[in-house]
Amino acid sequence: MSVVLYDYWRSSASCRVRIALALKGIAYQRVPVDLLSGAQRDAEHLARNPQGLVPVLETDGLRLTQSLAILEYLEETRPEPPLLPQDAKARAHVRALALAVACEIHPISNLGVLARVGDLAGPGARAAWNRDNIARGLETIERLLDHPGFTGRFCYGDQPGMADCVLIPQLYNASRWGVEFQHLSRVDAVLAACSALEAFQVATPEKARQQEVCTSAI
Amino acid sequence: MSVVLYDYWRSSASCRVRIALALKGIAYQRVPVDLLSGAQRDAEHLARNPQGLVPVLETDGLRLTQSLAILEYLEETRPEPPLLPQDAKARAHVRALALAVACEIHPISNLGVLARVGDLAGPGARAAWNRDNIARGLETIERLLDHPGFTGRFCYGDQPGMADCVLIPQLYNASRWGVEFQHLSRVDAVLAACSALEAFQVATPEKARQQEVCTSAI
Numbered sequence: 001m002s003v004v005l006y007d008y009w010r011s012s013a014s015c016r017v018r019i020a021l022a023l024k025g026i027a028y029q030r031v032p033v034d035l036l037s038g039a040q041r042d043a044e045h046l047a048r049n050p051q052g053l054v055p056v057l058e059t060d061g062l063r064l065t066q067s068l069a070i071l072e073y074l075e076e077t078r079p080e081p082p083l084l085p086q087d088a089k090a091r092a093h094v095r096a097l098a099l100a101v102a103c104e105i106h107p108i109s110n111l112g113v114l115a116r117v118g119d120l121a122g123p124g125a126r127a128a129w130n131r132d133n134i135a136r137g138l139e140t141i142e143r144l145l146d147h148p149g150f151t152g153r154f155c156y157g158d159q160p161g162m163a164d165c166v167l168i169p170q171l172y173n174a175s176r177w178g179v180e181f182q183h184l185s186r187v188d189a190v191l192a193a194c195s196a197l198e199a200f201q202v203a204t205p206e207k208a209r210q211q212e213v214c215t216s217a218i
Numbered sequence: 219m220s221v222v223l224y225d226y227w228r229s230s231a232s233c234r235v236r237i238a239l240a241l242k243g244i245a246y247q248r249v250p251v252d253l254l255s256g257a258q259r260d261a262e263h264l265a266r267n268p269q270g271l272v273p274v275l276e277t278d279g280l281r282l283t284q285s286l287a288i289l290e291y292l293e294e295t296r297p298e299p300p301l302l303p304q305d306a307k308a309r310a311h312v313r314a315l316a317l318a319v320a321c322e323i324h325p326i327s328n329l330g331v332l333a334r335v336g337d338l339a340g341p342g343a344r345a346a347w348n349r350d351n352i353a354r355g356l357e358t359i360e361r362l363l364d365h366p367g368f369t370g371r372f373c374y375g376d377q378p379g380m381a382d383c384v385l386i387p388q389l390y391n392a393s394r395w396g397v398e399f400q401h402l403s404r405v406d407a408v409l410a411a412c413s414a415l416e417a418f419q420v421a422t423p424e425k426a427r428q429q430e431v432c433t434s435a436i
Binding site: 050051052053060062064065066068069070072073076077088089091092095096099100102103104106107108113116117120121125129132140143144 | 268269270271278280282283284286287288290291294295306307309310311313314317318320321322324325326331334335338339343347350358361362
């Protein structure tokens with residue numbers, strides 16, 4: 001059965017799912033939903049996801065929403081290679097890391113919130129809001145990664161997993177907004193470890209953007 | 219081994235964990251961390267959680283953070299009664315509902331974000347920001363609950379689960395800020411079903427506040 005990902009090249013939440021699909025070696029078709037032109041609010045997309053958000057993953061006769069729920073579903077239905085460790089204690093640590101990005105950093109930087117910040121305080125306020133939020137959030141991630149019981153080359157251990165799927169897109173976003181994080185040695189080391197892997201290389205916003213340009217040129 | 223919950227009576231994320239502990243019948247000791255006086259940034263609390271957030275659950279020799287990671291850990295280590303259905307498709311739906319609150323509504327209404335909104339546009343801007351965010355978010359939840367394949371008295375089926383643990387505290391918060399949701403018939407029905415259960419009654423912000431007042435009066 002075919003797997004279809006409705007996404008947007010620059011969406012961090014979409015990028016998480018592209019990485020997870022690549023790590024698990026799941027072939028899929030991408031269908032871009034252009035957030036800048038408001039395509040997420042078209043009736044066609046709202047029928048896929050009443051939240052008007054990307055990503056949506058169509059698979060197994062389902063339309064799955066919310067990137068972390070999608071990652072958990074993929075883990076339960078296609079367990080190899082695993083995105084979560086076997087041990088419940090380590091699983092809790094990995095999930096907490098993923099949620100520390102997905103609940104504490106990402107929502108406060110999304111397009112809708114930035115638009116509202118612009119409405120309140122002028123468009124110039126958006127960049128400062130966003131940089132401040134991302135910088136504070138990544139400082140916290142560095143402290144969480146520095147957990148004595150949970151070390152390794154990646155967020156946890158020596159294989160990439162759920163937390164890496166979530167952190168790396170946030171780091172692309174940080175760079176885009178000019179937030180420096182090279183002083184965060186654990187964060188920076190995780191980026192280096194992930195960037196060396198093909199699964200992360202094929203899932204970047206730039207690669208997704210290139211695919212769209214090439215497809216529309218055919 | 220004893221279970222200790224570091225929380226704050228009014229924190230939605232803390233309330234999620236209190237409900238889950240009650241649903242699973244896990245006895246625990248509450249240790250309040252007063253967010254209004256900044257106790258979450260004391261060295262003592264930062265040693266528990268470098269994020270400076272509540273809740274933190276101490277159990278099994280661990281300090282667990284991020285409420286949804288805590289709920290998943292409890293589900294894996296104390297599976298009865300379950301917070302998630304058995305079927306992977308239904309699990310994805312329940313997790314997506316929980317995340318639609320935890321990632322799309324709650325972070326944009328937290329104390330830190332509201333303080334920044336106040337800094338940008340004056341303290342009067344905070345209530346409108348918050349009400350607008352919660353009202354929009356709950357409209358979306360209503361549409362998600364209206365999923366034809368997943369009905370029942372609770373968010374999913376006829377037993378309370380992870381999504382109810384997350385939605386109900388958000389509804390307390392909505393009421394506190396004067397957001398009406400009685401026109402959202404599915405949301406309102408879930409609130410009625412949950413409010414009839416002792417596990418939800420003992421976990422409310424009001425009940426937690428009363429406990430603190432009574433304890434300090436002894």
